[in-house]
Amino acid sequence: xxxxxVPLPHWINYGLxxxxxxxxxxxxxxxxxxxxxxxxxxxxxxxxxxALGNGEGIGFTLYYATSFIFxxxxxxxxxxxGLFNIGSEGQAYVGGLGCALVALALDRYVPWYVTMxxxxxxxxxxxxxxxxxxxxxxxxxxxxxxxxxxxxNYIAAALMVYLLVxxxxxxxxxxxxxxxxxxGGQLPKLGWLMTTFGAKLGAAxxxxxxxxxxxxxxxxxxxxxxxxxxxxxRTLGVSRTxxxxxxxxxxxxxxxxxxxxxxxxxxxxxxxVMGSSARLQVEFVGGAGFVGIxxxxxxxxxxxxxxxxxxxxxxxxxxxxxxxxxxxxxxREMILVIQGLVILFAGALEYMFRPAMVRLYxxxxxx
Amino acid sequence: xxxxxxxxxxxxSTIRLSIPLIFTALAGLFSxxxxxxxxxxxxxxxxxxxxxxxxxxxxxxxxxxxxAGIVCxxxxxxVHGFASITNRGNQIVSGVAxxxxxxxxxxxxxxxWFGQGGRTPQLSPDARFAPIILPxxxxxxxxxxxxxxxxxxxxxxxxxxxxxxxxxxFSWWVLYRTRFGLRLRAVGENPGAVDTAGISVAxxxxxxxxxxxxxxxxxxxxxxxxxxxxxxxxxxxxxxxxALAALVFAKWKPVPVMFACLLFGFLDAxxxxxxGKQVPLIGEVPVQVFQALPYILTCxxxxxxxxxxxxxxxxxxxxxxxx
Numbered sequence: 234x235x236x237x238x239v240p241l242p243h244w245i246n247y248g249l250x251x252x253x254x255x256x257x258x259x260x261x262x263x264x265x266x267x268x269x270x271x272x273x274x275x276x277x278x279x280x281x282x283x284a285l286g287n288g289e290g291i292g293f294t295l296y297y298a299t300s301f302i303f304x305x306x307x308x309x310x311x312x313x314x315g316l317f318n319i320g321s322e323g324q325a326y327v328g329g330l331g332c333a334l335v336a337l338a339l340d341r342y343v344p345w346y347v348t349m350x351x352x353x354x355x356x357x358x359x360x361x362x363x364x365x366x367x368x369x370x371x372x373x374x375x376x377x378x379x380x381x382x383x384x385x386n387y388i389a390a391a392l393m394v395y396l397l398v399x400x401x402x403x404x405x406x407x408x409x410x411x412x413x414x415x416x417g418g419q420l421p422k423l424g425w426l427m428t429t430f431g432a433k434l435g436a437a438x439x440x441x442x443x444x445x446x447x448x449x450x451x452x453x454x455x456x457x458x459x460x461x462x463x464x465x466x467r468t469l470g471v472s473r474t475x476x477x478x479x480x481x482x483x484x485x486x487x488x489x490x491x492x493x494x495x496x497x498x499x500x501x502x503x504x505x506v507m508g509s510s511a512r513l514q515v516e517f518v519g520g521a522g523f524v525g526i527x528x529x530x531x532x533x534x535x536x537x538x539x540x541x542x543x544x545x546x547x548x549x550x551x552x553x554x555x556x557x558x559x560x561x562x563x564x565r566e567m568i569l570v571i572q573g574l575v576i577l578f579a580g581a582l583e584y585m586f587r588p589a590m591v592r593l594y595x596x597x598x599x600x
Numbered sequence: 601x602x603x604x605x606x607x608x609x610x611x612x613s614t615i616r617l618s619i620p621l622i623f624t625a626l627a628g629l630f631s632x633x634x635x636x637x638x639x640x641x642x643x644x645x646x647x648x649x650x651x652x653x654x655x656x657x658x659x660x661x662x663x664x665x666x667x668a669g670i671v672c673x674x675x676x677x678x679v680h681g682f683a684s685i686t687n688r689g690n691q692i693v694s695g696v697a698x699x700x701x702x703x704x705x706x707x708x709x710x711x712x713w714f715g716q717g718g719r720t721p722q723l724s725p726d727a728r729f730a731p732i733i734l735p736x737x738x739x740x741x742x743x744x745x746x747x748x749x750x751x752x753x754x755x756x757x758x759x760x761x762x763x764x765x766x767x768x769x770f771s772w773w774v775l776y777r778t779r780f781g782l783r784l785r786a787v788g789e790n791p792g793a794v795d796t797a798g799i800s801v802a803x804x805x806x807x808x809x810x811x812x813x814x815x816x817x818x819x820x821x822x823x824x825x826x827x828x829x830x831x832x833x834x835x836x837x838x839x840x841x842x843a844l845a846a847l848v849f850a851k852w853k854p855v856p857v858m859f860a861c862l863l864f865g866f867l868d869a870x871x872x873x874x875x876g877k878q879v880p881l882i883g884e885v886p887v888q889v890f891q892a893l894p895y896i897l898t899c900x901x902x903x904x905x906x907x908x909x910x911x912x913x914x915x916x917x918x919x920x921x922x923x
Contacts, residue, residue, distance in 0.1 A: 265705065269712035317692050319639075366899070376902035377911065379639070379692055380848060383841055384895040391892035399886065526696060564711045564718065569704025573697045581683035581694035 239591045247533055251579060253586050255531070258574035265570055269562055276556055276563060283555020284548040288427050290555070292437025296509065298540075298547030299439075302446040303501035304525025305543050306453050307494045309534040313457055314490035315470035320367060320382030321498040322522025323389030324360040328499020329506050330393065331359030333401075333411055333513035336506070340418030348417055352507060353445065353500060360499015361492040363389060368491030372484035378491075386522075397515055410514040420508040440508035442500075449497060450536035456493070466490050498522060527572050530580040546572070608748045610869050615753065615761065616827060618865030620645065620836075622764045623819035624843035625850070625857045626771050627812040631677075633775065633852060634808030635788035635914040639695030640680055641816060642840025643702035648673040648820025650706040653720040653831035654713070656727040656824075665727065665825050666760075670817030676702070677813030678806075685805045688918035699840075707833050718833035720824075729758035729826040760822045765858070767815065772854040784808050788912035791919040801919045819843075845898040851909045864894045 263273035284294045304321045311318035318324075335355040339348045367381035397409040420441045424434040457463040469476040469486050477483065505517045524546055531545070532538025553568040578585075624641050631638040648669035656665030676698055683694040707718035714720055734755035741751040775781035783804055787794045791801045819839075824831045842864055849863075850856035871890030878884055901909055 265708065269709065317690075319692070319696070370899065370903050374903045376899070376904075379637075380844065381899055381902060383639075384845065384899050387838060387841065387895045388892045388899075391888040391895075395886050395888040523696070523700070526693070527700075530693065562712050564708055566704040566707040566718070569700050570708060571704075573699070573701025573704060576693060576700060577679075577683065577697035581689035581691075581697055582687055583689060585687050 239595070241587075241590065241594060245590055245594065247538075250583075250586055250590060251531065251533065254578040254583065255575065258571065258578045261574050262567070262571045266563060266567070271560055271562055276560060279556045279559050280548070280552030282552075283559075284552035287435075288432030289435030289437045290551055291432060292423075292427060292434045292439040293551040293554075294544065294547040295443055296437055296439045296504070296547070297550040298543040299443045299446045299504045299508075300501050300521040301524050301528045301543035301546050302450060302540055303497055303504070304522050305528030305532060305539040306449055306525075306536065307498035307501070307522075308525045308529035309532070309536075309539060310453060310457070310466075310497060311490055311494040312529060312534050313463070313470050314466040314486060315473070316368075316371070316487065316490060316494075317379050318364070318382055318491065318494050318498075319379055319526070320364060320385050320522070321494070321501075321525045322518055322520070323382070323386035324363045324495040324498035325501040325518045325522050326386075326389045326393050327363040328356040328360035328495075329502035329513055329517055330396065331499060332356035332502045332506055333414075336414045336418030337411060340415040343417050345417055345419060345421060349420060349441070349503075349507075352418075352503060356499040356502045357496035358499070360502075361496040364491045364495025364498070365488070368488045368495075371491075372487040390516075394515060397513065401513065408514075411512045414507065414511045418507060419511045420503065422508075438509035440504065442504040442508045445500065445503065447540070449500065450540055453497070454536040462486075462489065498525070524572065527576045527579070530583075531575060604745070604748070606873070608752050610866070610873050611749075612753045612756075613869040613872065614862060614866040615757065616865075617868045618861045619761050619764045620819040620822050620827075620839050621843050621846055621861035621865060622858055623767065623815050623822065624840055625846045625861050626767055626854065627815035627819070628844055628847045629771065629775075629852060629854060629857055630784070630808050630815065631812040632847065632915055633788045633912055634784050634805050635791060635912055635917065635919070636680070636684055636805055636809055637691040637695065637916045638680065638809070638812060639692055639844070640676065640698035640840075641695075641812075641843055642836055642838070643695075643699035644673045644676045644813065644816035645820040645823065645840050646706060646834070646836040647676055647702040648817040649824035649835055650702075650710065650720070650820075650831045652817075652821040653723065653824040656723055657720055660724055660726045662727055662729050662825055666817070666821045669821035669824075670814050673817035673820060674810055674813035677809040677816075681806050681809045684918060685802050685809075688920065691916055691918075703834065706831070710831065710833065720831040723825060723829045727825060728829055729760055729822075731756045731758055732762075758826045760818060760826050763818065764822075767818075768854055768858045775854060780807070785912075788914055791914050795919070795921065805919075842894055845894050848898050848909050848911075849901055852912065867893050 266273045266276050284290050304325060307321045308318055332352040332355050335352040336348060339351065363385060367378055367385055370376040370381050371378040401411045402409055403412050422434060422438065422440050423443060427434045457467065465481045465486050468479060468481055473483065501521060506513055510517065528539055528542040528546055532542040549568050549571060553565055556563055557565045624645055628638050628641055651672035652665040652669035655668035656662055680694050680698060683689040684691040710718040710720060737751045737755035740747045775785060783794060783799055787801055787804045794804065795801050823835055846857060846860035846864055849860040867890050871887050874885055875887050
């Protein structure tokens with residue numbers, strides 16, 4: 234009998250195997266660190282110290298995590314419907330345009346708590362709009378969504394650079410960015426939250442969009458596991474024929490899932506654009522859309538897992554900065570290496586350890 | 601400048617910019633025709649560029665550089681194969697993982713070994729593929745029309761350029777005129793049938809991804825030690841994805857692949873040429889328009905508005921024997 238069909242308890246499937254994959258990814262990363270002549274243990278302790286050692290570090294960690302929660306949820310929602318959305322990066326980029334336009338229009342008239350909900354809608358709408366065309370092409374014309382979303386990432390990059398260089402740029406300035414938003418277009422920092430835990434936020438841009446991200450995670454959980462639409466999406470994700478047989482409309486479900494996915498990716502822009510730099514800049518997404526793929530895979534497409542994986546990647550990003558500062562031999566790009574290994578082991582080689590686990594488990598039960 | 605001179609100069613940069621695309625798109629062709637999607641083309645190209653530059657720098661030999669580029673790229677192909685053929689993992693995820701890993705490791709190792717911000721040291725002429733001047737190029741230069749074309753476009757390229765154009769008919773021959781090619785195409789359409797005929801699906805697919813690895817090795821080597829004289833971080837700059845677009849554009853056929861790559865190379869060359877120039881009636885065309893054009897064209901094609909592009913049927917689906 235094939236080991237693939239042997240049922241394993243949840244704690245092995247969702248706990249032990251992902252943990253094992255993660256450990257292997259980190260062991261290989263440690264090997265790379267050793268290869269370039271640094272001590273992996275020193276690097277690890279520096280990483281943890283930089284990310285969690287003081288209030289400012291934690292603030293930066295949670296700031297990065299906020300972006301990754303949004304993009305991770307974006308990838309996960311699409312995966313539940315059986316769609317692999319590689320376009321979160323582009324959708325977040327265009328979402329930034331939506332939220333920047335709202336902030337630019339309203340910041341001198343109203344306070345931030347009026348701007349924020351409208352900016353959330355703006356960012357979501359623009360992100361969803363950017364996901365709509367690939368979704369439509371997949372649903373109605375059978376184009377492969379992976380290819381089209383990759384193409385749309387590049388089209389988004391070209392479009393946004395054009396807009397920032399030719400249209401939105403401040404006249405007389407060289408930098409391709411919009412003007413700085415006034416207070417009404419900036420999201421407040423969460424310094425008070427850190428103070429209640431006895432830590433100081435310092436210069437970290439940890440802001441209100443973290444709370445929006447947690448709300449979004451809760452919303453996704455309700456959507457996927459507590460609504461009819463979520464059930465239809467999951468059915469489609471498991472088997473298209475089953476979905477067709479059950480009368481679930483394919484085109485509608487694909488398009489709705491991708492719109493939600495794009496909207497979530499778009500909302501990610503709130504964090505860097507309105508929460509940190511207070512202006513729209515070139516390449517502000519900085520790969521967060523792709524990190525979302527790793528986050529979603531590692532979190533097993535469950536909002537709770539995604540929040541934990543996002544925080545782990547936040548630690549990697551902030552701690553990685555610290556390591557590259559203290560150990561000049563290890564550059565910031567070490568994060569990409571770790572990320573690639575996590576995607577490889579937690580995603581593509583997901584079931585590599587499963588047969589061994591099954592054997593161990595069966596022996597354990599017998600013995 | 602004379603219009604014909606402009607034409608010649610755009611044409612020669614078209615060729616230069618198309619070569620890595622042709623190698624990479626042919627690589628994708630082998631892999632995808634055997635039913636293995638390969639988003640990792642970008643990473644393989646970048647990885648082989650780094651390996652080629654490192655070894656060429658250490659040994660001062662361009663050929664050893666090429667060898668290293670191919671070894672690196674084939675090794676990555678085997679990782680992709682192990683994940684997607686042996687472990688039946690998600691091919692897209694595996695490709696994405698390779699891209700990330702390579703984007704990071706080339707810079708990490710480059711910085712650790714050479715300390716120049718992720719780039720390799722400048723290569724000596726011996727470590728590079730030099731331009732080959734074809735016989736009579738200088739004498740032909742003064743012949744009207746044909747002369748400049750022969751001297752500046754056809755002659756004066758490096759050996760990898762000529763190999764790229766030879767690789768196109770060679771790939772066609774392998775895919776359509778050999779038993780291996782027939783089986784390779786079959787395994788991408790209906791692996792069950794190949795299995796029933798008693799041929800190993802896994803081994804065929806492994807050989808297909810290795811072919812892809814070899815071709816990507818040429819592409820990366822071209823970038824690092826033929827077109828440039830060093831590895832520069834992220835030097836593939838999305839060419840792997842353009843090659844993927846060209847593959848779709850060419851409907852997974854070798855000769856159209858070459859023309860699609862030449863078209864995308866031409867758009868790139870045109871964009872460089874047009875920068876800051878005025879077009880009558882339209883004014884300055886933003887360079888971003890040219891940059892986005894291959895991607896937009898591919899989406900339009902995929903939508904079926906200019907012909908139908910049908911990918912191999914079994915593409916992206918891991919093969920499971922039924923028990």
